[in-house]
Amino acid sequence: MARYRGPKAKIARRFREPIFGPSKALEKKNYPPGMHGNGRRRGKESEYAVQLKEKQKAKYTYGILEKQFRLMFEKAVRSTGITGEVLLQLAESRLDNVVYRMGIARTRRGARQLVSHRHITVNGQLVNIPSYQLQAGDVVAVREKSKSLTTIDDSLSSNEHVYDFITFNKASMSGTFVAVPERLQIPENIKEQLIVELYSK
The missing domain is CATH 3.10.290.10 (RNA-binding S4 domain)
Structure with a gap:
């Protein structure tokens, strides 16, 4: 997979957060992208979908590819400390x-x-x-x-x-x-525990 170079507003709307900085599109259309817009009926997301979404959000936020992200997670697992926090610390130390x-x-x-x-x-x-x-x-x-x-x-x-x-x-x-920043010093709104649960399956 190549590095994402598509519409930034689309990603921001998917996660309903300004992943790439302030977005006017996010303010105007505070709902996920899609051909049916806000009128589309969306069922409850599965546990896997929630975990995957959190991992994708972290990858887009830091601009890291899947293989790099996986290697970083494996490094976090081998390190001492809470795996999720170490993962974010490694991303912040880039x-x-x-x-x-x-x-x-x-x-x-x-x-x-x-x-x-x-x-x-x-x-x-x-x-x-x-x-x-x-x-x-x-x-x-x-x-x-x-x-x-x-x-x-x-x-x-x-x-x-x-x-x-x-x-x-x-x-x-x-x-x-x-x-290396402590978790409270990292401003990103990422639920790192969901990422750990996803990779631990």
Whole structure:
């Protein structure tokens, strides 16, 4: 399966949440997409359907493919701690996600592109792997030659989010991944236990 590049509003309406950021379509049509719209009769979802939907939501939110997500889950199972929480912590520790959290890019898709195009450094070294797992204390920065990019400037000027597990200096365009976030510090509305139950079948 290729990375999803279809209509973002359609996905947002499916989960009834702004998966890719604020969506006007979600505000106007607060019901799932489909040819019959809001008039379609929908029966009660099965337990499996609810669990699958939660996994899909997590994958779309973080922009992770099925194989990557499965490998990440297996890594979470082998780790100490609560599997569901560790899974989200691994997703939050990805380089593309941290670049997004720092405000260097407006979306995770944009962050992934900046990393892939060699605009981001980790501890002074160029890293072009979006899934690169950061460790506590790693310094993430915009490459010197890339600091004049308009897209980065626009993103930083509109970013107002602050996270306890990240520090960022707009002047130097660099920040530190202070620590792996606790579950309460992760703002995403994902019921990770449903994902664990799905994979445990």
